[in-house]
Amino acid sequence: MxxxxxxxxxxxxxxxxxxxxxxxxGVFFGTTHTYLxxxxxxxxxxxxxxxxxxxxxxxxxxxxxLAYGGSPHALxxxxxxxxxxVCAGRGGSQHLHWRNFYSNGVQGGIxxxxxxxxxxxxxxxxxxxxxxFLGDGTLGEGVVYEALNMASLWSAPILYVLENNHIAQTTPxxxxxxxxxxxxxxxxxxxxxxxxxADVQEIxxxxxxxxxxxRAGSTPRALILxxxxxxxxxxxxxxxxxxxxxRLRAERDPLSIQAARLSPQAxxxxxxxxxxxxAIAYQQALDDPYPEFSPGSMA
Amino acid sequence: MPTVLExxxxxxxxxxxxxxxxYLLGEDVLDPYGGAFKVARGLSTAFPKxxxxxxxxxxxxxxxxxxxxxxxxxxxxxxxxxxFLALAADQIVNHISKFRWMYNQQVQLPLVIRxxxxxxxxxxxxxxxxxxxxxxxxxxxxxxxxxxxxxxxxLLYRAILENEDPTLFIENKLLYLLPLQDAHSLxxxxxxxxxxxxxxxxxxxxxxxxxLTLSAYGHMAELARQAAVRLAYEHxxxxxxxxxxxxxxxxxxxxxxxxxxTGRLLTAEEGSLSLGWGAELLAQAAQALGARLRSARRLAAxxxxxxxxxxxxxxxxPGVDEIIQAARLAAGKx
Numbered sequence: 001m002x003x004x005x006x007x008x009x010x011x012x013x014x015x016x017x018x019x020x021x022x023x024x025x026g027v028f029f030g031t032t033h034t035y036l037x038x039x040x041x042x043x044x045x046x047x048x049x050x051x052x053x054x055x056x057x058x059x060x061x062x063x064x065x066l067a068y069g070g071s072p073h074a075l076x077x078x079x080x081x082x083x084x085x086v087c088a089g090r091g092g093s094q095h096l097h098w099r100n101f102y103s104n105g106v107q108g109g110i111x112x113x114x115x116x117x118x119x120x121x122x123x124x125x126x127x128x129x130x131x132x133f134l135g136d137g138t139l140g141e142g143v144v145y146e147a148l149n150m151a152s153l154w155s156a157p158i159l160y161v162l163e164n165n166h167i168a169q170t171t172p173x174x175x176x177x178x179x180x181x182x183x184x185x186x187x188x189x190x191x192x193x194x195x196x197x198a199d200v201q202e203i204x205x206x207x208x209x210x211x212x213x214x215r216a217g218s219t220p221r222a223l224i225l226x227x228x229x230x231x232x233x234x235x236x237x238x239x240x241x242x243x244x245x246x247r248l249r250a251e252r253d254p255l256s257i258q259a260a261r262l263s264p265q266a267x268x269x270x271x272x273x274x275x276x277x278x279a280i281a282y283q284q285a286l287d288d289p290y291p292e293f294s295p296g297s298m299a
Numbered sequence: 300m301p302t303v304l305e306x307x308x309x310x311x312x313x314x315x316x317x318x319x320x321x322y323l324l325g326e327d328v329l330d331p332y333g334g335a336f337k338v339a340r341g342l343s344t345a346f347p348k349x350x351x352x353x354x355x356x357x358x359x360x361x362x363x364x365x366x367x368x369x370x371x372x373x374x375x376x377x378x379x380x381x382x383f384l385a386l387a388a389d390q391i392v393n394h395i396s397k398f399r400w401m402y403n404q405q406v407q408l409p410l411v412i413r414x415x416x417x418x419x420x421x422x423x424x425x426x427x428x429x430x431x432x433x434x435x436x437x438x439x440x441x442x443x444x445x446x447x448x449x450x451x452x453x454l455l456y457r458a459i460l461e462n463e464d465p466t467l468f469i470e471n472k473l474l475y476l477l478p479l480q481d482a483h484s485l486x487x488x489x490x491x492x493x494x495x496x497x498x499x500x501x502x503x504x505x506x507x508x509x510x511l512t513l514s515a516y517g518h519m520a521e522l523a524r525q526a527a528v529r530l531a532y533e534h535x536x537x538x539x540x541x542x543x544x545x546x547x548x549x550x551x552x553x554x555x556x557x558x559x560x561t562g563r564l565l566t567a568e569e570g571s572l573s574l575g576w577g578a579e580l581l582a583q584a585a586q587a588l589g590a591r592l593r594s595a596r597r598l599a600a601x602x603x604x605x606x607x608x609x610x611x612x613x614x615x616x617p618g619v620d621e622i623i624q625a626a627r628l629a630a631g632k633x
Binding site for chain 1: 353
């Protein structure tokens, strides 16, 4: 179903563009880390997950949330700090929880937590698989390796999806990473598969196979997706030359690749529909009230 | 009477027997070793599938347990020495304590991190600290500390099974071998549990009205109790002891009620003085009582790393004599 995947890709793209376009208006709090260019990873992996499976995502979580089926209105509202937000404005862009989707904004620490979730599901016998998304920059955090060791030791049913966008904030991977990425997983006995693609239809079958292995064997796997970030790390902090970004957009845009499989009419119709839905969601979030402060049941 | 160690061990046995969701994770927790301080002894034999001995990876152990707690289990983590909590600080500060509120109360996180703290065993600078003050006042984290009074095991049992917040459970090492003190064994004192279950007060039986409130927790509470006896018999200073088990968040009421009677406060803690637990108690008491708080003092460790040498360690950590000395000052006797 090339249309279904394109809908996810286009929703993420337009959502993130809407956020960036409107940030300067002051409607959002804090910052954002957009997923422009990496959409095929979320769509390809999450599209293969079963209901009941878990996702732990990171600071760059909007694409994962939307691909999981999260509401664009609730996400706009969360970024705007509104009561109708995913976490009623308490978390903001990086701190989401809805159904079995979780995210947190500090690098590395989510990896043992996701591994513990996978083990809990194994102990409970639920059959659920956990997917945790991490980036190349996160490979600098030591706790990641503690968690990989335990995942392998105790056969946690988890898929580590490493999105290597080749840049950590402004630092190119060459300045931050020694050695091999798959070797990092393989050192702990976790099979790792690499893919260098912006094509959701190439990513999906590989993800499907790995998820099947994780589920059937109750065992960890790693999927390394070499990818490219088209936008800045957050809002305006891209130090790469504009020509390079233009080249990346021309050569490996997940939307162009998938759109080529659709009829022009089908594409136009999907885009029109999503543009309209996102415009309504944005406006609705804008009109929603801010939350009242309540300390809640804090320890 | 059973010891504090036995009380805690039996509570873990009971919690694991009562609820299949309870798991124990920690370094060297398997039998026959049963953990560095033996609190976990017997558990892996009784519950082999639910006691998991881990690599030396404090951050990931705590993170793993947090993930388990978010997904409906009730994990208990043993950190071998409280000093090693520093290795898990990111998990505690940026993850565990945040999730419930940050996710708009949509999750529960019933996780207990147990750890021995404290010195007086010659372990030196990195295995003797009382670091709990670094985690006091962190929103979203409950910090409990048993003493030998009442039922430390029950405190642990309830933290594991009757509480949906992440909890740091501080066990002073010198408590482990002390016998539990109940109303019967505390011959000189009446043991008064605080109404909200957040600690105990000790009042000397048959004594004139107290003129000083002495507050301490953990093993320091036992030293404070010994000091209170000598203060009464040798110095004619009569004290009420307020001994919280809930360090954060905490209920000020029992302390204020005692201070209404005595007007004088001394806090004693094994951690370092500056910006610590006692400072917070004094501040809150002063804010609540104003001029009715006539005197207030703190006693705590010297601001240096804890030395290994016995005499040096004794000079750094306050003992019974130092409590008596500080109490005389607080009571206006010196």
